Amino acid sequence: MNNQTPGEKELTTEDEFKMTMEKPLPGKTFGLNYHENRFISMSAEKKLELSLQLYYSARELKRSWLKQQHPDWSEAVTEAKVREIFLYART
Secondary structure, three states: OOOOOOOOOOOOHHHHHHHHHHOOOOOOOOOOOHHHHHHHOOOHHHHHHHHHHHHHHHHHHHHHHHHHHOOOOOHHHHHHHHHHHHHOOOO
């Protein structure tokens, strides 16, 4: 069943996704996308928790990649390399 009015173009999944990302939450600054609004309304504790989860997930991914690239390295060497990579990381 087609719910379109004459002359209205059919929305693609990409169009619908863009629309959900651009909807401002009630009482929030217009122009911020959905994810920015979510972070604005989060408590500092929740933001810290999420950032730590991201940090430790990144370390685990790097550790796994290093183990795959260098299967002969000991656990201590791998961990030292992960520590070095994150110590001198740049954006």
